[in-house]
Amino acid sequence: MRFSKLLIPTLREAPADAEAISHVFMLRAGYVRQLAAGLYIFLPLGWRVLDKINAVLKEEMEAIGSQEISMPILHPAEVWQQTGRWDVIGDEMFRLKDRTGRDMCLGMTHEEIMTWLASREIRSYRDLPQVWYQIQTKLRDEARPKSGVLRTREFIMKDSYSFDANEEGLEKNYQLHAGAYHKIFKRCGLKFYQVESDPGMMGGAVSHEFMAPSPAGEDEVALCNKCGYSANVELALSVPSEIKFEDWLYEEVHTPDKRTVQEVSNFLKLKPAYFIKSILVIAENTPVLALVRGDQELHEKKLSKIIGAHRPAQKTEVKEILGVEAGFIGPMNQKVRIIADSCLKEGIYVSGANKQHYHAKGIRPGKNFTAEWHDIHLAKNGDKCSKCGAELKIEKCIEIGNIFKLGTKYSVPLKAVFLDENGSEKPVIMGSYGIGPARIAAAAIEQNNDKDGIIWPKSIAPFDIEILPLNMKDSMTVEIAEKLYNDLKERGIEVLMDDRDERAGVKFKDADLIGIPTQIILGEKNLKEGLVEIKDRRTKEAKKVRVEEVVKVIS
RNA sequence: CGGGGCGUAGCGCAGUUUGGUAGCGCACACGGUUCGGGACCGUGGGGUCGAAGGUUCAAAUCCUUUCGCCCCGACCA
Known part of the structure; x- marks a missing residue:
């Protein structure tokens, strides 16, 4: 095509509110324009790139037997009410009423509608398996749209859904999708990792995310070079680096006005790793004391899985419940439930002495206190791999795709059932699989640029x-x-x-x-x-x- | 939702402290020179200073309210 006939409004200077490299270049090179927060117009060049990406998606979806269909974006509330997500999902769902006052919503994903269709059309095990996909707009009232097209309120997604008669079928479709996703991202010229992820509100037991390393990413991934372990830090296991313990005898040490691990660490000239950090949280009106090593961070989500929803205790609550000011609390002689990070099981530590202006040195877990042991720390750079012991590295990534084993979470409430060989009725076993084409484009730019601009991988260049x-x-x-x-x-x-x-x-x-x-x-x-x-x-x-x-x- | 920042020409910005005729660079139009890494000279067009209300003889500037956008956090199919 001729440049003179195309709308390619390049900018010499970047608009002030663009931060991410991909955002700056997409604006400067005339690929997109912003309509409002999280809403983007794709100009001719930008749209051509999305077309290229979508063509790759279609080819690889067709190659694993997935059938393209198209679903409405406007949904009646009832379907979402049947699975409970109408109530579970909060402000992130755009809701509206039609002229008769009927509750409607804009689709943020299509599990409900796909399952609704399956419930109508699938009757026998002979109809299975089915795999359906679409490349369709999703709408989510994001709390914080950001980084150009990386996090928007309206975006296109390739989403596919598998319907199987049994777990083996689901496993097969899950692996077929994982394979197709590898091909897709490779063809699009991306560096990426497949990592274990938290299924979150999608439900289901198993899920993986496809992550493109980039400083503009919002997720962090823990990676082991040796054994290949890779997981989102939301659930990544790790073993904090080992330290050599001194054979301290138990004693109380005067630590006037030294409250935080950092302060006491400086005061006693001991590395933070020799401390036990004690954090009091309140779970459903029950206090729980969480313990992590002084150089580690408590991982809220991991703790939630053990004790359920909780919040940090207020200063006054700490005093009331533990009888000592926050800053001097320790796990010894406490009546409350104690959850301790597994790495604290061995060793000799320093922690609060449960006495104003005193810390206790020579604390031996198991002897001076007991606890339930779990991995509740946030994996960080330099921690050891829990599988092989090699060093983990943490990388920032853009989530470009994900795959979920949903099981019967949607088929049961929506009555998507079939008759098996024996004539007994069973719920369909489902999986769902998503890819964000605009994120592929942005990730490609993040990974392929220089000071002068974008360097497109050949496969997705406009x-x-x-x-x-x-x-x-x-x-x-x-x-x-x-x-x-x-x-x-x-x-x-x-x-x-x-x-x-x-x-x-x-x-x-x-x-x-x-x-x-x-x-x-x-x-x-x-x-x-x-x-x-x-x-x-x-x-x-x-x-x-x-x-x-x-x-x-x-x- | 909490914290911070910013709204002045299409883009990037100055002017706001201390109220007094709205500016600069780029872009745009016209004329001329130039022509392998965002040319130069000249002329010109373009603004409800985010919006509303208030104070004042006088408001981009001071006060109040409000809307929008960005960043950090919370949240996150």
């Missing part, structure tokens, strides 16, 4: 080739450019030709910004010798090629 006729007033330049343009198009190559009457510098700058992987540069001097330059956007290396050879070299 065009294959950009032709730069540097001087549009030179008739030979124009003539050869037109010929190359047509010849390449005839070969099925997607070409963008910068036919604007702009100075060479402008064309170079815009071409680098836009990031089409290969540039064909037509300069007058080279053309007089029958040569053009073919330049690689990533390496910036250019080679001179005879005009007649271009089509052959490119294709």
